Amino acid sequence: MKLDIDFVRTQFNQLHDDPDFVFASNAGGSYVSNQVNRVLEHYNHHTRGQPYSRYASSALAGEAMDRARQSWAQALNIDPSELTIGPSTSMNTYVIAQAIGELWKPGDEIIVTNQDHEANSGVWRRKAHEKGATIRQWEVEPDTGLLQIESLLPLLCDKTRWVFFTHCSNIVGTVNPVGEITRTIKTGSDARVFIDAVAYAPHHISDLKALGVDGYAFSLYKVFGPHQSLLYINADIHGDLTSQAHYFNSGDPAKDFNPAGPQHAQVAACAGVLDYFDDLHEHHFGVSEMSRNARLQDIHALILRHENALATPILDYLQHHPGLRVIGKSHTGDNDRAPTIAFKPRGQSSQALTHKLQDAGIGTENGNFYAHRLIGDLGIDSDDGVVRLSLVHYSNQQDVTRILAALDSAL
Ligand SMILES: Cc1ncc(COP(=O)(O)O)c(C=O)c1O
Incomplete structure (x- = not known):
């Protein structure tokens, strides 16, 4: 079974504010589900x-x-x-x-x-x-x-x-x-x-x-x-x-x-x-008597597959580009890679690249993200830091396509 991404996206009003904007800063703070606002x-x-x-x-x-x-x-x-x-x-x-x-x-x-x-x-x-x-x-x-x-x-x-x-x-x-x-x-x-x-x-x-x-x-x-x-x-x-x-x-x-x-x-x-996750579970699996944690594990399987499909093309692109260094694993094959993707461009600062991506409608950021020791020990300037694209399960393939196009012209 696949995650019903259209259903997911109707649960987040903010996703529909600006159709030309790709939110790729979720690791800084996600959108709020409608259930929470209710x-x-x-x-x-x-x-x-x-x-x-x-x-x-x-x-x-x-x-x-x-x-x-x-x-x-x-x-x-x-x-x-x-x-x-x-x-x-x-x-x-x-x-x-x-x-x-x-x-x-x-x-x-x-x-x-x-x-x-x-x-x-x-x-x-x-x-x-x-x-x-x-x-x-x-x-x-x-x-x-x-x-x-x-x-x-x-x-x-x-x-x-x-x-x-x-x-x-x-x-x-x-x-x-x-x-x-x-x-x-x-x-x-x-x-x-x-x-x-x-x-x-x-x-x-x-x-x-x-x-x-x-x-x-x-x-x-x-x-x-x-x-x-x-x-x-x-x-x-x-x-x-x-x-x-x-x-x-x-x-x-x-x-x-x-x-x-x-x-x-x-x-x-x-x-x-959890009201949101309940709705997500019921939409995909029907009414269930399973424990809440067990239902969350069902949902996780759907989310993992969807998030892998989001991260894979971005990691593939970044990994094969000579002008940058990807941090962490550059594939999702082990099912242990969140779609939180950080990289350091060569030949331009992380900030300069981030500004280009932002100008292309991609909501991303650069910096050390308070992992100050890590960035320093990776040999990266801790103020300029890395560029970070972070997606979650409500992100979709259109977001990925737009990110790849923006990366291509910015690099
Ligand atoms: C991995 C990690 N740990 C801890 C924190 C700190 O969380 P909070 O903002 O709730 O203090 C953050 C915030 O970005 C984080 O990304």
Whole structure:
């Protein structure tokens, strides 16, 4: 079965604003599905105010927020008490670093990568430095930007407390096999594993218990939803971590790792993302009694095939062009390549090329995208950075044709 791209595109009003524009900056923030806007509008029109009181509109507001928590817990196959909904992934990792890092002491070791966005790097490095723990870096191959499991193994030892890495870099686009890497880490050490899935979740919502990780975070504003971030912390370790909530709220799993007051309407709107995926599933597979996570896996199979078909011609073109360097894998044959495609032109700056693409109606950008360490270690100027074309499943073959034509004349 193929993804019904026409059905998909009717769920995103913004796609129809300007037929001459190709949106290719999805990794920076995706369009919002109509289902999400409907929840948001309903919340703001009917239930705005302080939630969780007894009067009708307040009780309904609380129910809308609870629905978001419950349905996302089902989607990720976790318990609702393991989920924190916070304002952004950078803020969520900052806060959880205070809780996790509080336990570190001299002699402890942590492993971070040079592939990650700084949101899953700097906070841990800073905390380790403060606590006197040793920081080890799992390094990418300097030519491809790929992380190899073989170069992680020598870093693991009985002093390793946590390993932090990304499910998919927002530059390299190649998916790290998180389940396999996590099993390897846990076989060779007692270390815990924390994953940044911001660049992966727009392409696939994972079963977190199957992955076996201890922490996992991603941002819903890149997954067709509101500007919120989801943070999973395994219940097994929750009790060891210091609550970051007001002292009288400590012990409430929804608040322990989010000292900010919740953004009520935005939290409620998180459910709209899953309403969208429900509609997508029902459209393709009919009404189903399967678990929410199982339905998401069905949808993933359709999305993967569609996204591979989008990325392949662009990667083929870029790979065979002598005037540039593609970062990450240059094919989708292993089913582990998100359509997040970064490259460095030779003979002109990334910015100059980006401006040409933008003038041709392609919404793309250049820079380091806060993967500052990676861009530097790939030997690329970190201000000019790479050109990044990032597509998602609502992108279509017309977008690809226009991108290829624009690339051809700009190069
Ligand atoms: C891979 C990755 N991790 C983390 C972040 C930070 O997410 P947020 O903007 O929610 O703080 C981003 C944002 O671009 C990202 O691409």
